[in-house]
Amino acid sequence: MRRIGLFGGSFDPVHLGHLLVARAAVEEAALDRLFFIPAARSPFKPDRAPTADAERLRLLRLALAGRPEVELDDQEIRRGGYSYTIDTVREYGRRFPEAQLFYLIGADHVPTLAQWRAAEELARRVEFLMIPRPGQPVAAWPPGFRGRALHGFPLGVSASQIRERVRQGRPITDLVPAAVAEAIRNYHLYL
Numbered sequence: 001m002r003r004i005g006l007f008g009g010s011f012d013p014v015h016l017g018h019l020l021v022a023r024a025a026v027e028e029a030a031l032d033r034l035f036f037i038p039a040a041r042s043p044f045k046p047d048r049a050p051t052a053d054a055e056r057l058r059l060l061r062l063a064l065a066g067r068p069e070v071e072l073d074d075q076e077i078r079r080g081g082y083s084y085t086i087d088t089v090r091e092y093g094r095r096f097p098e099a100q101l102f103y104l105i106g107a108d109h110v111p112t113l114a115q116w117r118a119a120e121e122l123a124r125r126v127e128f129l130m131i132p133r134p135g136q137p138v139a140a141w142p143p144g145f146r147g148r149a150l151h152g153f154p155l156g157v158s159a160s161q162i163r164e165r166v167r168q169g170r171p172i173t174d175l176v177p178a179a180v181a182e183a184i185r186n187y188h189l190y191l
Contacts, residue, residue: 024152039083
């Protein structure tokens with residue numbers, strides 16, 4: 001049985017923390033493939049419009065280049081509107097009916113899982129891989145949900161911190177892949 005990982009998020013911008021989590025998930029859950037799935041728009045952040053889709057996709061392609069175990073999937077961007085995890089999970093169930101599906105989730109989102117769209121179906125369809133936040137306790141799984149915490153490579157960096165550093169004119173070279181830092185600079189993103 002194939003083991004497929006799904007890593008959703010705004011990736012605005014993608015950073016080394018995302019890539020380290022991806023590496024930990026592939027290794028610790030023995031994933032055959034991990035898909036990065038940028039959201040069109042988060043239903044949990046209705047007041048925040050992400051950076052243009054084309055720019056986020058460009059940065060993800062640069063960050064994922066040369067990593068054969070991961071792949072970019074832009075289905076949520078192509079669908080448009082709010083991105084609901086269950087829609088994406090259903091699509092992967094159709095594409096890979098024989099696969100076991102894993103979904104990467106930040107520890108801060110675990111307590112809200114029961115509020116997600118079609119939560120009971122989601123709990124049946126995927127096993128969650130929790131991404132612990134450095135210095136924060138590991139959250140308990142809501143009833144009906146199953147998963148485990150990843151252990152490797154925690155890095156206390158967020159996309160919002162990176163956007164703020166760019167606005168302030170501070171370096172980001174140790175926080176994102178070099179090609180991503182160069183593209184952010186060249187395309188004047190996050191100013």
